[in-house]
Amino acid sequence: MSKKSSDSNIIYVGRKPPMNYVLGIVTAFSGAEVKEVTVKARGQAITTAVDAVEIARRRFVKEMKVSKIAIGTEEMPPREGESNSRMISTIEITLKRS
Amino acid sequence: MSKKSSDSNIIYVGRKPPMNYVLGIVTAFSGAEVKEVTVKARGQAITTAVDAVEIARRRFVKEMKVSKIAIGTEEMPPREGESNSRMISTIEITLKRS
Numbered sequence: 001m002s003k004k005s006s007d008s009n010i011i012y013v014g015r016k017p018p019m020n021y022v023l024g025i026v027t028a029f030s031g032a033e034v035k036e037v038t039v040k041a042r043g044q045a046i047t048t049a050v051d052a053v054e055i056a057r058r059r060f061v062k063e064m065k066v067s068k069i070a071i072g073t074e075e076m077p078p079r080e081g082e083s084n085s086r087m088i089s090t091i092e093i094t095l096k097r098s
Numbered sequence: 099m100s101k102k103s104s105d106s107n108i109i110y111v112g113r114k115p116p117m118n119y120v121l122g123i124v125t126a127f128s129g130a131e132v133k134e135v136t137v138k139a140r141g142q143a144i145t146t147a148v149d150a151v152e153i154a155r156r157r158f159v160k161e162m163k164v165s166k167i168a169i170g171t172e173e174m175p176p177r178e179g180e181s182n183s184r185m186i187s188t189i190e191i192t193l194k195r196s
Binding site for chain 1: 141142144145148149151152156164167168169170171185187189191
């Protein structure tokens, strides 16, 4: 049914409110074959990603567990009118059905 | 010299720019006996905490490693004029000298 394999469930968190991504996490885990979902974010969206994971875990997918959290840095192209590329922090939260 | 034991080095990240907390991390690790530092933040400061850890790791304390990251939720008292308590996300990043 699903085109994705169970380990390719990645949710990219952006500037929308956390509940948008909570829905994404809950939907991803709704497939019985899905055992792992990864939530990725950069910059200010890092807080939104943590919020979404916490809301999903506490309110909706009780059998979900955080199995790994990794942080890192990515180089982004310069903003218009600037000459230096920017470094931006990233987070990757791996969730597992327990 | 230090009043704190080596495992009680906790840095609370708030609303200041990341560099303020980078300085805190670098200073904490400057004690030869310090093997572990924990960086804690809530809400929007979560991004600042990740930024500070990443800057410290990349630019200043190369032998530093992220040994553990935990996320959670805390209940905060209601804002003035509101009646409901608020849930706020938290992060705890444990750093080790490698």
